[in-house]
Amino acid sequence: GNFGLEMTGALVAAGFASGAAVENTLKGTHPGDTTCHDMMRFPVLALEKGLPFFKAAALNDMSANIEGPSRLLSWLRAHAPALYDIAAREPDARLFEDADDIAFSVIMPTHNRAWCISRSIDAILAQTHASFELVIVDDGSKDSTDKLIAANYPAQLSSGKIRYTKLDENVGVCAARNIATALARNPWIAYADSDNAARPYFLSAIANAIVSNRGADAFYAQAIHVNSGAVIGKPFDKDGLVKGNFIDLGVFVHHRSLISRFGGFDRDMRRLVDWDLCIRYTRHKDAVFLPLIVLNYTDQEHEDRITTKESFLKANTTTHRKHHLKATVSTVILSYNHQNFIVEAIESALSQDGDFIHEILLADDGSTDGTARIMERYAQKYPRRIRNISRARNAGISKNYRHAFAEAAGEYVAVLEGDDYWTDPFKNFQQMEFLRSHEDAVMVFSKVEALDEARNARISLSRYDGLPRLLTGQDFAADESLNLIANFSSTMFRRDIMAALPEVVFSPRFNEISLSFYLDRLGKIGFIDKVMGTYRLNPESAWTGASQTFKLRQSIAIREGALSVARPAYHPEISRSLKQKREQLAELAGAETGKSAA
Numbered sequence: 001g002n003f004g005l006e007m008t009g010a011l012v013a014a015g016f017a018s019g020a021a022v023e024n025t026l027k028g029t030h031p032g033d034t035t036c037h038d039m040m041r042f043p044v045l046a047l048e049k050g051l052p053f054f055k056a057a058a059l060n061d062m063s064a065n066i067e068g069p070s071r072l073l074s075w076l077r078a079h080a081p082a083l084y085d086i087a088a089r090e091p092d093a094r095l096f097e098d099a100d101d102i103a104f105s106v107i108m109p110t111h112n113r114a115w116c117i118s119r120s121i122d123a124i125l126a127q128t129h130a131s132f133e134l135v136i137v138d139d140g141s142k143d144s145t146d147k148l149i150a151a152n153y154p155a156q157l158s159s160g161k162i163r164y165t166k167l168d169e170n171v172g173v174c175a176a177r178n179i180a181t182a183l184a185r186n187p188w189i190a191y192a193d194s195d196n197a198a199r200p201y202f203l204s205a206i207a208n209a210i211v212s213n214r215g216a217d218a219f220y221a222q223a224i225h226v227n228s229g230a231v232i233g234k235p236f237d238k239d240g241l242v243k244g245n246f247i248d249l250g251v252f253v254h255h256r257s258l259i260s261r262f263g264g265f266d267r268d269m270r271r272l273v274d275w276d277l278c279i280r281y282t283r284h285k286d287a288v289f290l291p292l293i294v295l296n297y298t299d300q301e302h303e304d305r306i307t308t309k310e311s312f313l314k315a316n317t318t319t320h321r322k323h324h325l326k327a328t329v330s331t332v333i334l335s336y337n338h339q340n341f342i343v344e345a346i347e348s349a350l351s352q353d354g355d356f357i358h359e360i361l362l363a364d365d366g367s368t369d370g371t372a373r374i375m376e377r378y379a380q381k382y383p384r385r386i387r388n389i390s391r392a393r394n395a396g397i398s399k400n401y402r403h404a405f406a407e408a409a410g411e412y413v414a415v416l417e418g419d420d421y422w423t424d425p426f427k428n429f430q431q432m433e434f435l436r437s438h439e440d441a442v443m444v445f446s447k448v449e450a451l452d453e454a455r456n457a458r459i460s461l462s463r464y465d466g467l468p469r470l471l472t473g474q475d476f477a478a479d480e481s482l483n484l485i486a487n488f489s490s491t492m493f494r495r496d497i498m499a500a501l502p503e504v505v506f507s508p509r510f511n512e513i514s515l516s517f518y519l520d521r522l523g524k525i526g527f528i529d530k531v532m533g534t535y536r537l538n539p540e541s542a543w544t545g546a547s548q549t550f551k552l553r554q555s556i557a558i559r560e561g562a563l564s565v566a567r568p569a570y571h572p573e574i575s576r577s578l579k580q581k582r583e584q585l586a587e588l589a590g591a592e593t594g595k596s597a598a
Contacts, residue, residue: 011052033224033231033293041066042201044075044128059093066292067201068208070099071128095211102207104132104253105184106192109176111139113194114148116298120194121149125156129203134162134192137180140170174265174273181259190253195298196223198250202294206253209290217255218287220278223248223295232297236289241279242325247287249274250295254281266322271315279323313387317359317409321495327356327436329428330410330495334363334400335418339370341536346378348421348533350385354429360386363404364418366394371418398506405498413495416533420448420489424532431492434526441470442497442519444526448490448535458534461486467527473520473566476513477573482562484527485512487535497522504564508557517566517574552585 039046043054044067057064058072065072073093076084087093106124110117124134134156138145146166149157156162163183167176181189188210192198202221209219222233232248240246252274262280265273278287321328331349335342349360360382362375372390379388389407391400405413412435414428424430427446434444450459463484467475476484485491497519505518519525546554559578566574 016052033229040064043067043072047075047079056090059087059090060096062205062208062212062290066205067128068099068204069093069096070208070211071201071204073097074100096208099204099207099211100129100131102129102131102188102210103186104129104188104190104203104206105181105186105256106132106134106190106203107177107180107184108134108136108192108194109139109173109180110136110141110145110194111170111173111176112141112143112145114141114143114145117145117194118148118152119197120192121153121162123197123199124192125153125161126200127198127203128200129207131186131207132190132203133160133185135180135183136162136164137176137183138164138166139173139176140167172267172270174267174269178264178267181256181264184256187256188253189256189259191249193250196250197296197298199294199296202251205290205292205294209288213288216288217258217285218281219253219290220247220287221251221290221292221294223251223297224293226296226298231293233289233291235291236282236286238282238286241282242323245272245275245278247274247278248295248297249277250297252278252287269315269318270310271312272319273315276319276322279319311387313359313384314407314409317357320357321409321411327412327432328359328410329356329412329414329432329492330359330361330408331414331416331428332361332363332401332404332408333416333418334365334397334404335367335371335375336365336394336397336400337367337369337371338418339367339374341419341421341538342371342374344421345416345418346375346386348423349416350382351425352422352428353425354432356429356432357410358385358428359408359410361404361407362386362388362390363400363407364390365397365400366392396509398508398510401510402501402506405495405501408495408499411495412492413498414492415488417487417489419536419538420487420534421536422489422533423449424530427532428492430528430530430532431526434528435492435494438470438524438526440524441526442523443491443493444528445485445490445492446528446530446532448487448533449531450486450535450537452537454537459537460531464527464529467529469527469529470524471527472524473517473570476516476520476525477566477570480577482559482574482577483512483516485516488512489533489535502565504561507561508554511558511561513558514561514565517562517570520570521565521567549585549588552581552588555581556585 040055041064043058043065046054055064059069062068073087073096076087149164153162157164165183205221206219220233222231224231232246233251234246258281266276269276317328320326333345333349352358362379364372364375375388375390379386412432416422431444435441447464450461452459463479463481463486467484476482505514516525556578559574559581563571563574
């Protein structure tokens with residue numbers, strides 16, 4: 001730059017001879033990294049290469065000294081004490097000497113990364129800031145990671161510079177990081193992934209920023225994709241952060257006190273855990289941004305990468321739900337041998353419209369026809385909208401429902417059975433808005449129209465006539481069928497309630513009657529007086545196609561289950577219905593005995 005040319009001219013004029021030129025760039029950096037094309041911003045590196053001068057601003061201005069003023073002062077103290085005495089008189093220069101005392105614990109979880117971990121470890125050990133420890137938690141690796149670390153870093157292990165802990169089993173990256181932070185000895189926590197490489201001035205830059213921003217408890221800088229040259233990181237914007245993450249965990253540093261205040265990594269999450277953590281740790285106070293690239297991010301696709309193994313859709317839905325960023329709905333489509341109908345069901349779910357995050361879960365229960373193949377094709381085509389949680393073996397309708405509710409990440413869960421479909425594209429949005437505006441409602445359902453496949457006729461259900469917007473168990477008990485919902489494909493629930501349902505609700509099979517009387521104990525049941533879907537009376541379905549004897553036996557078992565969960569006030573009506581079903585079964589059995597005798 002002009003400074004270098006002017007200083008060179010002044011030195012030559014004073015009688016000094018110029019030597020070899022020093023290339024004005026930092027070796028091994030991406031061409032798109034503009035921060036590494038000004039050697040004067042790396043004064044210690046320049047001095048070590050033979051340059052005889054540096055800018056005075058490098059002693060008290062971090063924008064003029066990427067390595068940090070403390071690093072320069074330490075070098076001058078050791079190599080040019082006379083010059084140090086002069087430099088230390090610069091305004092605020094000695095303030096940065098305190099940065100040498102800032103101590104970091106660098107957290108590095110790893111699992112089967114023997115193929116790449118050395119580069120990341122070496123990058124941390126090459127830090128120009130001396131006060132740090134590297135805490136490695138091996139998350140049950142089955143490769144040679146332990147042997148590699150023992151062989152390559154014996155001195156660092158012996159001195160405590162590296163602290164290595166191997167877990168007996170794989171617990172996941174979040175749990176591994178939580179274990180590492182619990183082992184950390186220093187007040188400032190930094191993170192390193194085992195396939196990325198921090199630049200040598202990473203901790204120095206953060207330490208100087210800590211000194212010059214007293215009271216701040218979270219800092220972050222920038223990372224660069226070494227493949228594409230794309231830079232991650234921009235000035236802090238609280239509203240912008242909740243819309244999408246711009247802080248890479250590898251450049252995020254915080255005081256360890258934030259762990260006790262806001263919790264560690266969420267063990268239930270498998271992806272986007274850095275976004276979740278950054279939202280929580282910066283909500284009370286803005287993080288300090290350093291417009292400086294301190295990390296080389298390697299975007300290598302490998303079978304053990306989180307971005308390869310774990311669902312973005314689930315993580316994104318979970319994060320939005322946890323932090324109330326945007327309303328979230330999980331649609332669960334449950335199927336068994338529905339190959340003739342499943343496309344219509346899935347397409348009706350994909351057609352749902354409205355301002356909310358929508359994930360669609362496909363839960364096939366071991367179909368023997370082509371249903372599972374159709375679902376897999378849809379999941380591959382729409383990976384940002386559909387998750388396939390199907391299981392190859394038939395577990396039964398109750399276990400499939402329980403599995404689907406456990407997997408749902410949204411705040412609200414809508415149900416669509418595989419041989420039904422929705423006719424209103426705003427069905428989920430309207431039901432979601434109903435639950436958001438009625439905090440006392442634990443679920444909501446709307447009208448469905450029955451489609452009799454055998455007669456190709458549509459049937460309106462009279463049980464919906466005159467229903468109020470909010471119902472209690474008394475409304476259900478007063479209905480002859482005890483089932484005002486008619487079919488689960490008309491429903492939406494609060495996810496937390498469904499994920500915690502007791503086993504009794506699923507016995508003998510998950511059904512509308514027992515669930516309604518159970519939910520009545522928790523709150524009101526909402527109703528929207530509008531047809532939003534079609535309930536298909538499919539002769540081949542497990543219920544419609546079943547024998548009358550089977551249906552009566554199931555009805556009896558269901559009402560017995562309802563008695564065990566309903567409020568005592570509704571027992572008389574349920575008992576009368578139960579008695580009626582038993583009498584019908586006895587009459588049917590008598591008639592069948594008579595036919596056999598004849």
